[in-house]
Amino acid sequence: MKPHTVGDIRTIISGELMQGSDEVEVHYGAYRLKQIKNQNTILFTDKRIVNWKSLMKYFPLVLATDWKYSKSEIPENLTIIHVPNLEEAYWKFVHYYRSQFNLPVVAITGTAGKTTTKEMIKHILSTDKKVTSTILTSNSRTASLQYLLSIEEDTEAAIFETAVGSPGDVLKAGEYFKPTIGIITNIGAHHLNYCNTLEGYIQAKGEMVKIIDPKGVLIINAEDINTSKIDVKSFAGRVIKVGTHWSCHFRACNIKYHQDGMQFSVKHKRRNYQMFVPGFGEHQVYNALAAIAAVYEMGVTIPEAAVQLKTFRKYNKQLQVVDGINDSVIIDDTWSITTTSLEAALKVLNEIGKEKKKVAILGTITDLGSWGYTIHEQAGELIYRIGVDVLITVGEHASIMADHAVKLGFSSPVYKFRNEVLVLNLLSKILDSNTIVLIKGDMYSQPIIELASKLRKKK
Incomplete structure (x- = not known):
């Protein structure tokens, strides 16, 4: 401060x-x-x-x-x-403090990719700038004052996640941070226990449009269906689209899986730039596109961003590929689980496990309220459409995925467990050097996290 x-x-x-x-x-x-x-x-x-x-x-x-x-x-x-009035006094102080700094402030929301995109931007900028940002995934409303006060006289850029637990969360974050650049990574289905409906959740994410400086920039995934439902016509600033479509301002082409990450080229203003970003999956390319677009607005050239992205280090437990028991390969994706991230993870499993038997171990999707049954059914549709060789679910609600996938015609072996106790016994029998395993849950699911740890080959 x-x-x-x-x-x-x-x-x-x-x-x-x-x-x-x-x-x-x-x-x-x-x-x-x-x-x-x-x-x-x-x-x-x-x-x-x-x-x-x-x-x-x-x-x-x-x-x-x-x-x-x-x-x-x-x-x-x-x-x-x-x-006389504490709340008025508090907001006077907040507004005054923010007004003391004329610097680029990035606010990021979305169902998946927020933290990764934020960390990419921070990594690119930190070579020659003093940057402050939200820490890891800590983006709750109660932390906003501390993050605002982390902006100091020598701070040159700030990057903050603005999560959505309830409608109004993004608007409230805007009162603190007053961003000049806003990013919506994507919109799936999450936090429906507070937003009540998918439409309500989309509207809550769409609050981003209202908090960006009118002379600022909104960066969106042009190919995300739910993001396209947000009315951006009321936004007075510039809208920058990222994706693979020809109409995107930052367009990814020639996307390929490479050792430990993704190779692709970025087309911008009729020029092509070769890129590599650590981390598997096309979703990682979209995260990188949003980061590149944001830092470009802050004066970083695309070649400069490309050099920095090569050394980006993603978090553990985000599609982390490690050696597993019985000489198997484990993809540890126990950071979070939504239908959006599940689709991305299953695609990665199928891509890097082309020559192997593919096993998916999936936990419960949380924060869904009365939508729990429907969203788990949608997860089952993803499993049926993308496919795996063996499906294992852990948890009562997770079994809904398996049941719905089978109902749609999923014919591979399916195992449903209420907890993780018996899962390890099964896996010790079916895993071998020709097997690749995706284990997916969230950071608050201790049984899934413990199982992922037990599946790793002990050094």
């Missing part, structure tokens, strides 16, 4: 100094008690604090509040700024 004195902040939020000194410097911000990690933090809260003892180690501490404390109930060395 760019340091501010209490006097500065009082002026910004129209507050009255009730106790303490205007000379105290503030280096951090929080609006929940558990977010206080350092001294010289300002806490914005409308809740009455009773247990001051636990906060003593963080003094000097500044409290911005609309509570009226008596002198007898607060520590003497606490600085208090009283405001």
